[in-house]
Amino acid sequence: MINNPLIPESKLPSLGTTIFTQMSALAQQYQAINLSQGFPDFDGPRFLQERLAFHVAAGANQYAPMIGAQPLREAIADKTAALYGHLPDAERDITITAGATEALYAAITALVRPGDEVICFDPSYDSYVPAVTLSGGIPKRLALSPPHFQVDWHQFAQALSPRTRLVILNTPHNPTATTWRKSDFEALWQAIAEREIYVISDEVYEHICFAAEGHASVLAHPQLRERAVAVSSFGKTLHMTGWKVGYSVAPAPISAEIRKVHQYLTFSVNTPTQLALADMLREDPAHYQTLPAFYRAKRDRFVNALAASRFTLLPCEGTYFLLADYRAISEQDDVSFCQWLTKEVGVAAIPLSVFCAAPFPHTLIRLCFAKQDATLDAAAARLVAL
């Protein structure tokens, strides 16, 4: 006898609603200042909005090509050449996706086979592991330690096995705000050169990097890029996280496999935003070039405002996140502390343990500073009072 209604056996039994959705809902319920989910509380460039309106009015409202609108792919190719010294083939190497999330999912699905091991570094962005699991892969999560969260390349080499198929990294890194150096990419190459291992480099914060040597991209490494997928997103760069347009850059044989997934996941990304983004990249490259200074000013303002608090702040080399250690304020675990902070203090943050598999024995929270100065000042005033 079969029960009705049917209840599916979950493919992801340990997953619920993400902490980002939970904390944003809690922030709304308690009217807290929301520094939890990573999105700006200010708008993107007016020129971009005007170009979107223009393309809609001009009738660019039917399906875009499956691989993405040509002007956007060409603009990305030129930007990549200018920044990383590598000109990808706009026809074969670049695929426009529904945000970086889709690019990551399509790339992981294309590359990971059942039983393959996939290395990622904890804390890690929350979309990697579920995608690996759905493909039958086995996540191998290497824990990194504060304050610098650097990869121990000896430990990394020991984690490799004949089943290792893929390494997923993220720089600048959400949530720790650390960055990889060129030397890290070289160490990665030395470790995997003689093995059949692919790399996904999540670089959605490529233009929000404060490190002295600038953003190190996998695309700048001549050998690694031959087996790597670089993923980026316009949401972060143009303050338009709701537009959900991202892309992957990968050698043609890898891109061909990513596109097989993409064409049955979304088929194509909406047309007018792609054309507007192409106009933006061509006509206002200064926008992304000024992003480091724009966000550095916000970071410094927030850090200075928190200097009088009892939080210990960790170094921030990139992204629009800042880690704060609350050890001097509370003995609660980080999830309880963030709930308390939202309800009682009126500031929502993200606990770091949710980015990790193993118990995370630290008292760290992530604060998003992609906010108007007034928002940051108001949040800091509440945090300093603790």
Ligand SMILES: Cc1ncc(COP(=O)(O)O)c(C=O)c1O
């Ligand atoms: C590290 C990282 N990767 C990927 C994404 C997803 O980007 P998108 O909104 O373009 O899908 C985010 C968004 O927060 C992120 O922080």
